[in-house]
Amino acid sequence: MNETREETHDETSQPTAEPMAPAAAAAADDDVSDTADTADTAEAARDSGEAPAIPTLDLEAEADLEERIVTALKTVYDPEIPVDIYELGLIYDIDHQGGGKVEVSMTLTSPACPVAGSLPGEVEQKVQGVDGVEEASVELVWEPPWNPSMMSEAAKLDLGMF
Numbered sequence: 001m002n003e004t005r006e007e008t009h010d011e012t013s014q015p016t017a018e019p020m021a022p023a024a025a026a027a028a029d030d031d032v033s034d035t036a037d038t039a040d041t042a043e044a045a046r047d048s049g050e051a052p053a054i055p056t057l058d059l060e061a062e063a064d065l066e067e068r069i070v071t072a073l074k075t076v077y078d079p080e081i082p083v084d085i086y087e088l089g090l091i092y093d094i095d096h097q098g099g100g101k102v103e104v105s106m107t108l109t110s111p112a113c114p115v116a117g118s119l120p121g122e123v124e125q126k127v128q129g130v131d132g133v134e135e136a137s138v139e140l141v142w143e144p145p146w147n148p149s150m151m152s153e154a155a156k157l158d159l160g161m162f
Contacts, residue, residue: 062096065096065132066094066096068131069104069127072126072129072130073086073104075126076123078090078113080113081109083151087158088109088151089155090150091105092105100132100135101134102137103136104123104137104138105138105139105141107141107142110146111142120140121138
């Protein structure tokens with residue numbers, strides 16, 4: 001089969017093209033198709049040393065969720081101290097793990113605290129009830145040990161420690 005295009009002319013017609021060879025037709029199809037280029041672009045960026053595009057997190061939404069969780073935690077009180085557990089410094093970490101999953105690391109004022117068996121469950125329920133939280137878990141930790149310096153200034157004022 002002839003792989004070149006031949007044009008024919010006569011006095012009354014426009015030039016016409018002969019059919020393209022299969023290899024040329026396949027090349028033309030590749031030029032038109034952009035759907036496979038998406039995967040190739042990411043691979044090319046990786047091969048060239050460029051970092052691929054990373055989706056941006058909605059930091060405002062994360063901050064809003066954190067604020068709602070803290071507000072919920074401020075409704076939980078140690079029964080022996082008239083200050084909420086957040087201001088007491090009993091909450092060590094609030095970890096948003098994506099997909100609505102939140103892990104809270106907390107401690108108690110003492111391992112012998114009479115609410116050691118119930119307070120972590122109450123914290124878990126409060127966090128679970130926050131809009132945007134699908135799953136909550138609480139880890140009770142003892143390191144570092146809690147001490148009064150971990151309280152907020154507001155808690156120290158409430159307890160007359162200034």
